[in-house]
Amino acid sequence: MTAKVLVIGAVWPESKSSAAGQNMAALLTHFNAHNYTVHFATAAAESAHTDPDISRICTLHTIALNDKSFDDFIAGLKPDIVVFDRFMTEEQFSARVRKAFPQAMHILNTEDLHSLRHARHEAVKQGMRASDAQLNNAFAQREIAAILRSDLSLIISAAEYELLTNYYQVSAQQLHLFPLQQPIAITQETLPFNQRQHFITVGNFRHAPNWDAVLQLKQLWPSIRSVLPEAELHIYGAYPPKKATQLHNAKQGFIIKGWVDDIQTEMGAARVCLAPLRFGAGIKGKLLTAMQHATPSVTTAIGAEGIANENDWPGAVVDAADPSSFAQNAVQLYQSEGLWQQASNKARQQAKSYQQSQTTAVGQLFDKIATTMPQITAYRQGLFMQSLLWHHSLRSSQFMSQWIEAKNR
Numbered sequence: 001m002t003a004k005v006l007v008i009g010a011v012w013p014e015s016k017s018s019a020a021g022q023n024m025a026a027l028l029t030h031f032n033a034h035n036y037t038v039h040f041a042t043a044a045a046e047s048a049h050t051d052p053d054i055s056r057i058c059t060l061h062t063i064a065l066n067d068k069s070f071d072d073f074i075a076g077l078k079p080d081i082v083v084f085d086r087f088m089t090e091e092q093f094s095a096r097v098r099k100a101f102p103q104a105m106h107i108l109n110t111e112d113l114h115s116l117r118h119a120r121h122e123a124v125k126q127g128m129r130a131s132d133a134q135l136n137n138a139f140a141q142r143e144i145a146a147i148l149r150s151d152l153s154l155i156i157s158a159a160e161y162e163l164l165t166n167y168y169q170v171s172a173q174q175l176h177l178f179p180l181q182q183p184i185a186i187t188q189e190t191l192p193f194n195q196r197q198h199f200i201t202v203g204n205f206r207h208a209p210n211w212d213a214v215l216q217l218k219q220l221w222p223s224i225r226s227v228l229p230e231a232e233l234h235i236y237g238a239y240p241p242k243k244a245t246q247l248h249n250a251k252q253g254f255i256i257k258g259w260v261d262d263i264q265t266e267m268g269a270a271r272v273c274l275a276p277l278r279f280g281a282g283i284k285g286k287l288l289t290a291m292q293h294a295t296p297s298v299t300t301a302i303g304a305e306g307i308a309n310e311n312d313w314p315g316a317v318v319d320a321a322d323p324s325s326f327a328q329n330a331v332q333l334y335q336s337e338g339l340w341q342q343a344s345n346k347a348r349q350q351a352k353s354y355q356q357s358q359t360t361a362v363g364q365l366f367d368k369i370a371t372t373m374p375q376i377t378a379y380r381q382g383l384f385m386q387s388l389l390w391h392h393s394l395r396s397s398q399f400m401s402q403w404i405e406a407k408n409r
Contacts, residue, residue: 020111
């Protein structure tokens with residue numbers, strides 16, 4: 001009998017809007033390729049950018065938050081596996097899943113550590129470096145609790161895997177390193193240096209690190225433009241708000257392009273990709289796309305995290321607090337064909353290495369699922385922290401306290 005998987009998404013899959021959208025679409029495809037019957041459900045509003053062909057590989061459902069209709073839905077579906085997309089979805093639906101169908105295996109698809117991104121953002125807003133982020137915070141407590149409640153969590157970055165095991169002391173048994181799933185097949189025929197022009201950056205404008213990077217580029221661009229008066233910076237991304245489109249200035253070569261249907265073509269035609277990320281988490285899809293097309297990039301330690309170290313980077317990794325160095329490296333890569341070619345060759349090497357890690361991780365994941373799913377009860381007996389967090393007395397104490405507080409008002 002074919003195993004059944006339900007994926008509960010935070011949003012509808014949008015592989016052309018964000019790296020997270022590509023990751024979700026790939027995950028659904030992997031389950032389908034491994035002969036699972038795949039169902040996808042979400043409480044999110046419909047989107048014009050939802051992948052049009054996603055219904056070919058899975059059955060789509062619209063569900064409601066905090067509503068008994070979901071209890072009836074899950075009881076009728078009887079999934080063998082439930083994948084929660086991001087920890088907030090696990091918080092909203094896992095208890096209902098556990099109550100209606102306790103034997104279902106719970107998998108948390110983190111996308112990235114949201115609490116890490118949040119902590120780094122708070123540090124930057126306070127004038128500190130992202131590396132000074134306070135990791136022990138309420139946001140992290142929620143996310144780590146969701147990871148501990150789950151049978152398995154997909155972690156897309158080796159840096160985040162290390163943080164979870166070393167700092168947060170999460171058992172490696174509950175974690176699987178699953179690099180951001182992106183179509184990273186290496187493009188064999190790429191344009192040479194002299195047939196490329198302009199700078200490029202891309203990122204969903206609703207994602208705070210991407211918007212901050214655009215603001216950084218607005219400050220950096222005059223320094224670059226003063227040396228390269230014919231160059232332009234093309235900024236692509238889904239959902240550009242008015243505050244972004246107002247930055248568009250054709251005379252200065254600062255071009256807000258917004259939504260792009262085919263970022264592959266645009267990335268392959270650009271000479272250098274720029275990503276001055278001051279905070280964030282996970283793996284940056286824009287930089288993987290650049291590598292796929294042998295396009296050198298200039299970024300920060302946050303941007304390079306989980307992909308490659310500074311010495312192996314196809315371009316330059318610059319201190320986020322040193323805008324002049326960022327601009328200087330961008331100009332050098334753009335002007336020097338020799339330097340550009342060296343970086344372009346490294347991009348090919350890194351893309352090949354990343355592609356191999358993706359393939360290995362997918363195989364290991366489905367081997368792990370096949371081993372764990374049939375013996376989920378025995379598997380959970382070895383997870384004390386999981387059983388502790390699922391113990392009803394913890395939540396009953398919380399609700400009793402809230403009831404007494406409300407009664408005493």
